[in-house]
Amino acid sequence: MKVDRHGQAKVLSPDEAQQLFNAFTTNRDRALFGICLFTGCRINEACTLLTNDVYDTAGVRTKITIRKQHTKGKQETRQITTHPSLKTYLEAYQEQAGKRYLFPGRHRRGHLNPRSADAILRQVCDRLHLEGISTHSFRRTALTQMSSAGIPLRVIQEISGHRSLQALQKYLEVSEQQVEQAIAVVGF
Template sequence: MKVDGHGQAKVLTLYEIAKLFEAFEGDRDRALFGICLYTGCRISEACSMLTTDAYDAAGVRMKITLRKANTRRKQETRQIPVNSVLKGYLETYRSGVGKQYLFPGRHGREHINPKSADEILRETCDRLGLVGVSTHSFRRTALTQMSSAGVPLRVIQEISGHRSWQALQRYLEVSELQLEGAIASLNF
C-alpha cells in the first residue's frame, strides 16, 4: 500500500469504490475515474482522451479508444469495450463534455491535468478517511479484479497495454482468500 507517495497503490475494495463514487462531487469526476476503473487505463490516458474517443453522434460508443499518442510508451492504440456502469457515468456526463477533449482543463483549454485529477482524488479520500489510494489504484484494482475473476493474463495484458507479463504481474495483488483457495484445491 502507498504511504507518503511510496509503495504500490492500494487495490480498492467494493465498499471503497462505492464510497468514492458516491463522494465524487460531480459527473465529470465519476466519468473520469470510472474510465480508469472500468478500462484499467492510466490517469494520464483518461485525462487526455478526445471527446470522439468516447462519444459519437448517437451517444456513448461501444468501445473506448486510448490513442497510442497518449499511452505511456506510445506503442499502440487500444480499444476497450464499455462496461454498463461506465456507460451510465458517460451518459450522465455527456452535457459537460468539451468540444475537443473529453475532460477539458481550466477555461476549456487543453485537457485536465493528471495532477489536478490526483488532487481531486486526494481531497475525496481525505474526506472519506481512505489511506493509500492514488489515481493508480483504479488501474491496479481493475487488473487485479480481472485476474481474480479468472480472466486469462493474455487478455488482461491486451486491455492494460503492458508489453510483458512480468510488468503486468507486478500490478496483480494476491488475496488471502486466493491463497487459501489454492491450498484447498490440493486434494490428492
C-alpha cells in the same frame, strides 16, 4: 500500499470504490475515475481522451479508444469495451464534455492535468479517511479483479496495454483468500 505517496497504490475493496463514487461531487469526476476503473487505463490516458473517442452522434460508443500517443509507451492504440456502469457515468457527463478533449483543462483549454485529477481524488480520500489510495488504485483494482475472476493474463495484458506479462504481474494483488483456495485444491 502507498504511504505519503510512496509505494504501490492500494487495490480498492468494493466498499471503498462505492464510497468514492458516492462521494465524487460532479459527473466529471465519476466519469473520469469510472474510465480509470472500468477500462484499467492510467490517469494520463483518461485525462487526454478525445471526446470523439468516447462519444459519437448516437451517444456513448460501444468501445473507448485510447490512442497510442496518449499511452505510456506510445506503443499502440487500444480499444476497450464500454462497461454498462461506465456508460451510465458517461451519459450523465456528456453535456459537460469538451469539444476536443473529453475532460477540458482550465478555461476549457487543453485537457485536465493528471495532477489536478490526483488533487481531486486526494480531497475525497481525506474527507472519507481512506488511506493508500491514488489515481493508480483504479487501474490496479481493475486488473486485479480481472485476474481474480480467472481472465487469462494475455487478455488482461491486451486491455491494460502492458508490454509484457512480467510487467503486468507486478500490478496484480494476490489475496489471502486466493492463497487459501489454491491450497485447498491440493490433495489426493
